[in-house]
Amino acid sequence: MDRKERIIMDKKPTVALAGNPNSGKTSIFNELTGSRQYVGNWPGVTVEKKEGRFSWNGYEINVVDLPGTYSLTAYSIDETIARDFIVEGQPDAVIVVIDSSNLARNLYLALEILELGANVILDLNMIDEAERKGLKIDVEKISSFFDVPVVETVAVAGKGIQHLKETIIEAIKIKRNEFKIDYGKEIEREIEYLSEFLKSKGVSLKFPLRWFVIKLLEGDTEIIREAKLSNLADEIEEKVQESKIRLEKQLGSDPETSIIEKRYGIIEGLIKECVERQVGIDERLTISDKIDKIVTNKYLGIPIFLLIMWLTFQLVFKLGEPIVGIIELFFDWLGKTISLWFTSIGISEWIISLVRDGIISGLGSVLVFLPNILLLFLVISILEDSGYMARAAFVMDRLMHALGLHGKSFIPMILGFGCNVPAVMACRTLESEKDRILTILVIPLMSCTARLPIYVLFASVFFPKSQGWIIFSLYVLGIVLAIIVARIFKGIFFKHEVAPLIMELPPYRLPQLKGIFIHMWERGSQFLKKAGSIILAGVVVIWILASLPLGVEYASSESFIGRLGSILAPLLKPAGFGFWQAGVALFFGLVAKEVVIGAFGTVYGVEEAGLTGAISQNFTPLSAYSFMVMSLIYIPCIATIGVIKRETNWKWTGLAIGYSLVLGWILAVLIYQIGRLFL
């Protein structure tokens, strides 16, 4: 091993994966690193960079999966993340993952990354799809044209991955020549002029100078701010404007268009050279188009979407029910057996109470809903993988647009049905900052799986014949409220045009069983972990507060928890559940919404009739519904509050907490009071 190689090994080289959305980047990442990152079929699955590593021939390589992007302008946060990593992270190589069946557009990003001065490896992925389309690609020619290594892969089948690994090891040892596009003498003259101007001002940039100047000519003014040159902003913009006017005169079109045409000119020339096309094969109406004709039809689109949602909740409920029953019986048996056994070996009464009333009864009441939660994630995964999710956004765009939201906002909103935390992060794919914040603010109104146990429990006790409908109504209520709230906030805080919709619709794919189950299991185990940590802690705290002060009857209104609940109870009375147990459940539900049920389990667990019996005694169908509405709206859980703060600031976080508390209370009261007039 020579010295240079040793240095590489000491430094632990890093390679980045870049590429268009849906080009199979995450699949490549998983194949390289043996990781099991979730691969979806909608643009923007990866909104944050993810890291992994692999070893090959004694080398250990870090791999960073960047968000999928079409270009490197500062148009949305995910693009900025990708670009900044390439510029500042200084990866030893950038693997540009290319969807081979869409070569031209994918190579556009590759060109931009090359211009940025990265050490590029081109990965022609999904080469099998290109072949099926009748495309024959001359890899050698592409490689020599760009002077970079080119690898062919089929990531989902694991094909070509070894070759890719070998190529990576080879590539990181080499310093590549600078890649330059000749934009023609007029544009080159202005590039030179602006570069000289910047140099004379003595600016130092994190970007390569030439690339920066080209971005300026492309009209990416955001980049001035990013380069922290705001003190020179006016001067630079003036100079750029001069250049643009000169160019427009000389070229007869604006420089943006000329630059695009030049790049695509190069790409198209290359494709003509390197790709043989058997015509006619991709001319036919594809299956995707046929499906789209129906599901995106202007009259059928929304009804189909609602039908899919309705079926989802029927499925989640009906299939889950028998398994929930079995788990319920298990915890019942466990509680009894353990307390008998503990008594027989002489363990003190308070420990038995902690285990039976606190842990088993509290935690058990949450864990029984694992089947429902897994089923819901299963369906969401299928919707994501099949490609329907992007269509749902399309179908809803007109409605959303009319109401002041972006069509793309709809994807994070649907993801919110799984868990609000990743949904808030998924808002990063929205290009406009205002659209993004607006969407984040309403995501807590999406019924996440943590709220599902509350619905399932109450619906099964009070509405046994129409559980599916009741739960469906709560999900729809969440969406309707989100849209109304967004409309109001938009009027107050964001008086602007909604950014126009442009979104790629991925082809429909048959969901891969393996992927779906990985996804389902990942989310399911997160729920179990949550049950073992935060929910467990919640119910133990409730148990302690219910047992103190010493000598008080467990979970009576004289206990600490009873007193706390009694303070809240008067507030909740107009909503129909003005007893202290409901106050306690809602109070601790702030930690995690599952704790609402856990708290009921802990404080009611001791009663003869059990949890369902206690609930049917204390609630009426009407107050049960208003309680479910309250649980849906009243406050985001701590994890969601945390992520909203991270993605925005305290001002918006405060607003999210404040409006949801007020709205939840008002709605619960309205439902109860108005309902009472009729029932």
Add this chain to the structure above:
Amino acid sequence: MIPLSMVRPGEKVEIVVVNGGKGLSMRLAAMGLYPGTIIEVVSDARMGPLIISRGGARFALGFGMAHKILVRPIGENNYG
């Protein structure tokens, strides 16, 4: 030349110019939609977004945006 928003489903057209504001034409270009590209309108929702196809890829475009893209019909055109 007509705006893309007026093209009927099934029609093939060539993009002539994008009258976009800041960044719009660059954004479209990065997705492979630039002057000279041939696209087909797959479906439209009256006054709503439309789906276009370009070499096998499908895109959803908002109505407002489709209005800013001027296109030229190619092949047999049957505009009355």
